[in-house]
Amino acid sequence: MALMITDECINCDVCEPECPNQAIYLGPEIYQIDPAKCTECVGHFDAPQCVQVCPVSCIPVDPGHAESQATLWQKYQRLQKQVQTQRLSASQASSLAAASDSGA
Ligand code: SF4
Ligand code: SF4
Numbered sequence: 001m002a003l004m005i006t007d008e009c010i011n012c013d014v015c016e017p018e019c020p021n022q023a024i025y026l027g028p029e030i031y032q033i034d035p036a037k038c039t040e041c042v043g044h045f046d047a048p049q050c051v052q053v054c055p056v057s058c059i060p061v062d063p064g065h066a067e068s069q070a071t072l073w074q075k076y077q078r079l080q081k082q083v084q085t086q087r088l089s090a091s092q093a094s095s096l097a098a099a100s101d102s103g104a
Pocket of ligand 1: 003018019020021022023024033037038039040041042048049050051
C-alpha cells in the first residue's frame with residue numbers, strides 16, 4: 001500500500017527530504033503523498049522513512065491504495081526507469097548545449 005498523511009500533520013517539513021521517491025509534497029494545507037510514487041520505501045529501505053521521522057505519527061497506510069509487495073517492487077522499478085530516462089535526457093540536453101556553445 002501507499003502511505004497517506006492525515007490532518008494531524010503539523011507541517012514540520014521533516015519527512016519530505018527523507019523520501020527516496022520524491023513522493024511527498026506540500027499540499028494546500030498539509031504535506032501529502034503521491035500514491036503513484038510511494039513504494040513504502042520498497043527498493044530503497046527496509047522500513048518507510050517518513051514514518052520513522054514523523055514526530056506525530058500521522059502517516060498510516062492508505063486503505064484506498066492496497067498494493068502487494070510485488071506490486072510495490074514493480075512500482076519501484078518503473079520509477080527507477082523514469083529517473084534514468086530523465087537523467088539521460090538532461091545529460092543529452094547538456095551535451096547539446098555545450099556543443100552549441102562551442103560551435104558559436
Ligand atoms: S513510505 Fe517511503 S516512498 Fe512512501 S512516502 Fe514515505 S518515504 Fe516516500
Ligand atoms: S513528518 Fe509528519 S508532521 Fe512533519 S510534515 Fe511530515 S507528515 Fe507532517
